[in-house]
Structures are given as structure tokens and as C-alpha cells.
Amino acid sequence: MNRFRKMKYAMTMGVALMALQLVGVAAAWGQDEYDNWIARGHLVHVWPSSDTLRVENPIGETPPVFTEFWADGGNGFNGEIEYLFRPNIGVWAGLTFDNMKTNLKLEQGNLTAYSNDRVDLRQINLGSNYHFLPNGRVDPYAGLLVSWVGYSSSTFNFSEVDYDYQVKYDDELSWGLNAGVDIPFGQNTSWFGSVQFRYMFLALEGDGGIYHLTVDPVQGFFGIGYSWW
Secondary structure, eight states: OOOOHHHHHHHHHHHHHHHHHHHHHHHHHHTTOOOOOEEEEEEEEOOOOOOOOOEEEEOOSSOHHHHEEEEEOEEEEEEEEEEEEEETTTEEEEEEEEEEEHHHHHHEEEEEEEEEEEEEEEEEEEEEEEEETTSSSEEEEEEEEEEEEEOOOEEEEETTEEEEEEEEEEOOOEEEEEEEEEEEESSSSEEEEEEEEEOOOOOEEEETTTTEEEEEOEHHHHHHEEEEO
């Protein structure tokens, strides 16, 4: 594990401990009269902020083989439950299933070939939110989250050379920043529209470190929710 991954892991564990402490506080304080729940469901769009990685792979071919690796956006969905144990402080847990498009370009001499495949992300999230206007008509909030991310593999089919290449990615524990707003549909309804944006510190690490791409995606969440007050 390189220095960057060690630092990210340490930061993630710190955020996780903070979230678990808030859960403990919520359990202790949840015995009083304030006891509110919020459920949200979203469609998700992913904007990865990755560069292009160019490597010689496999090494030692004549003429040499160069590959370029990069990621593009994708879509998905999520669901989450938040518990507010104070008007402006909540803890939440949720699942996100989304994807990104991975691309691989192969160059050998005068030959150039392209292929792409989807990589699926399975995220188990735990976080906390601070609600800035808990008694207002609109409810903006922000917070931190920790996420376990499992990745599927990518299979690149180069039909020009009748060659398939599979990249398996390492799962990771990471963290991110969350900001959103809930907008009620009316004055006397528990239903609301929900918009969130998350910045995640993620990296695709595959093939024993040959393909290592920092993607740090922005995730946009657009959906609805229901509150139990």
C-alpha cells in the first residue's frame, strides 16, 4: 500500500469513527421527545474527474505495446435512511449502486484499437449531516460520509486483433463530502424533492497496480423523500 493509500485509509477510519460516535450519541439522546426519520431515494449520475493513464503493457513486446486508460461518467440509483436526534444533527446509512465507463486504447506500431466496458460500483455508506435551516421551508444540509466500495471488473474486447483483456479492481474503504437540499412539495405534506452532490475520494486500482487511476467522482443525486415527524 503506497503512501497515498495509507493516508486515505487513515482519513477514512477517522471519518468512520466520527460517524460511529455520532450514532452512539444519537442512541443516547434518542430517548427524549425529538425522534425524526427521513427516507430518500435517488437516481444517480457520476462525473469522474480522472486523467488518462498511459503505460507500456505488456512489457517487452516488439514493437512495444502502449495502452491508455481513462474513465467516463455513468448512472445508478441509491436509497438511504437518516435519523435526526436533534433538529439540526442527523446520522444516516444507505446503499448506492452506480457505474462508470472505463476505456482502454491499445497502440502497437501502426495499429490503434479502442475498447470500453462498464465498471459497477456497490457502495455501503455511513455518514452524518448538519441541517442549516431545520425549521425553514427548505432544508439545506452538509456532512461527511465513509463508504465501502466494491468494484466489478472491466473486460475490453479488441476485435481488430481478436484479443480480450480483463482488468480486476481492488475494493476499497474511502470517504467523501456530502451536500444537499430537501424541498417540500407543499405546506402540509411529508413528501419532498431531494437533490444531493457528493465528492468521493476513489481510485481504480487494477492488475497488480499496473492500472491505477484516481477518479475522485462527483455524484449527483436527484429524487424524492419522506419524513416522519
